[in-house]
Amino acid sequence: MSAPSAAGLQAFSLAGRRALVTGAGRGIGRALALGLAAAGAEIVLAGRPGSSDDTLKTLADAGAPATAVDLDLSRPADIGADLLDRLPGPVDVLVNNAGTITREDAVDVDLAAWSAVVDVNLTSLFQLTRAVAAPMLARGTGKVINVASLLSFQGGVRVASYAASKHAVAGLTRALANEWAPAGVQVNAIAPGYIETDNTAPLREDAQRRRGIDDRIPAGRWGRPEDLVGAAVFLASPAADYVNGHVLVVDGGWMAR
Ligand SMILES: NC(=O)c1ccc[n+]([C@@H]2O[C@H](COP(=O)([O-])OP(=O)(O)OC[C@H]3O[C@@H](n4cnc5c(N)ncnc54)[C@H](OP(=O)(O)O)[C@@H]3O)[C@@H](O)[C@H]2O)c1
Numbered sequence: 607m608s609a610p611s612a613a614g615l616q617a618f619s620l621a622g623r624r625a626l627v628t629g630a631g632r633g634i635g636r637a638l639a640l641g642l643a644a645a646g647a648e649i650v651l652a653g654r655p656g657s658s659d660d661t662l663k664t665l666a667d668a669g670a671p672a673t674a675v676d677l678d679l680s681r682p683a684d685i686g687a688d689l690l691d692r693l694p695g696p697v698d699v700l701v702n703n704a705g706t707i708t709r710e711d712a713v714d715v716d717l718a719a720w721s722a723v724v725d726v727n728l729t730s731l732f733q734l735t736r737a738v739a740a741p742m743l744a745r746g747t748g749k750v751i752n753v754a755s756l757l758s759f760q761g762g763v764r765v766a767s768y769a770a771s772k773h774a775v776a777g778l779t780r781a782l783a784n785e786w787a788p789a790g791v792q793v794n795a796i797a798p799g800y801i802e803t804d805n806t807a808p809l810r811e812d813a814q815r816r817r818g819i820d821d822r823i824p825a826g827r828w829g830r831p832e833d834l835v836g837a838a839v840f841l842a843s844p845a846a847d848y849v850n851g852h853v854l855v856v857d858g859g860w861m862a863r
Pocket residue numbers: 628629630631632633634635652653654657677678679680703704705706726753754755756797798799800801802803804805806
């Protein structure tokens with residue numbers, strides 16, 4: 607068999623596409639923003655004021671076109687079509703990366719703490735996706751990539767609100783994929799395994815939890831944010847034009863165990 611041609615690899619190029627990434631100031635979101643930029647996309651960093659400054663500078667230093675817009679996902683009711691007026695232009699790829707987590711026994715979780723997680727991880731994701739996807743649907747093209755979790759499939763330990771929200775993100779991914787596939791918009795998700803970020807720092811600091819996790823990862827190591835870039839570039843690119851409603855697990859083999 608011959609090697610893939612340059613023309614074949616063009617299907618993975620994001621040249622000429624604008625990608626909006628939420629929560630790109632650190633962790634997975636930062637790696638995805640830099641990775642999508644390396645694949646040719648113009649990047650819009652959407653996050654709390656000032657949070658994306660360092661990523662913006664890194665992109666600018668690399669000569670990659672990028673802008674930042676303020677977006678606080680803790681108030682879903684405030685997220686609407688007016689956001690579109692603050693963007694540099696139409697969005698081709700929306701990456702719903704931002705997320706939050708609290709670890710507590712379920713009986714101790716008060717309603718405010720529950721809502722804080724569900725608002726950011728699910729309800730704001732829904733609001734933002736509807737706002738950004740409306741012009742995609744009108745144009746008949748676009749990609750939405752949601753960042754789900756292994757806790758879209760499993761219950762986790764002392765993270766009821768997070769697991770509930772991430773199960774819902776997987777369900778919403780499929781629901782929107784069904785609804786929008788006929789209009790040429792593909793909605794998919796990436797489910798990262800255990801990735802070394804601030805989100806999982808408490809797990810790495812807990813020797814017992816850390817050992818249990820280490821022992822179950824067939825790849826023999828935790829993931830790094832950069833490990834998720836290939837999946838994101840693929841799902842953002844024309845190569846994924848016939849991929850709809852898929853939750854792509856990138857976990858070093860955790861779910862296969
Ligand atoms: N790390 C893992 O092992 C893992 C595994 C599965 C899924 N995930 C998911 O991957 C995504 C990224 O997580 P991460 O590991 O990179 O975590 P992280 O380092 O804690 O980053 C979380 C990001 O979300 C942003 N964010 C949180 N609340 C926000 C709000 N109210 N408004 C706007 N932005 C907000 C943060 O912005 P600020 O800097 O302003 O706080 C930050 O950029 C999340 O959806 C997470 O659930 C992570």
